[in-house]
Amino acid sequence: MPKPKTSPIGDSLGHYIPSTYNTTLERGPAKDPAIPNFVVPTVGMSTIVWGVIWWLGLQLVMRQRGQRLVVTRHAYCDKSDEQGEWVLKYEIIDHVWKAESEGGSMMSMDQIEGRRDSY
Secondary structure (H helix, E strand, O other), rough: OOOOOOOOOOOOOOOOOOOOOOHHHHHHOOOOOOOOOOHHHHHHHHHHHHHHHHHHHHHHHHHOOOOOEEEEEEEEEEOOOOOOOOEEEEEEEEEEEOOOOOOOOOOOOHHHHHHHOOO
């Protein structure tokens, strides 16, 4: 059996760009019995679930610490494009744990002194 011709742009784009040379459309995931039709959408939708689980975990950690995670972003743009458009050169992202109250998660001196007296 002769080897089927593939698209000159490769098999990776062959599923999206129909071509006269492309025979990979006939053996894509929808027609491949090894991969059931529900697998790809299930994996895709599970990313949303994993994101929600991560967010709930972060909320739990913040509650346990008595702190919140503050994210600040500083973007540095330059107008060095030939057409005079702004281009993002780099961005500094800073993560800082901040206390929710004045006392925060640190013990006050009274609490420390009280613990020393109990020994």
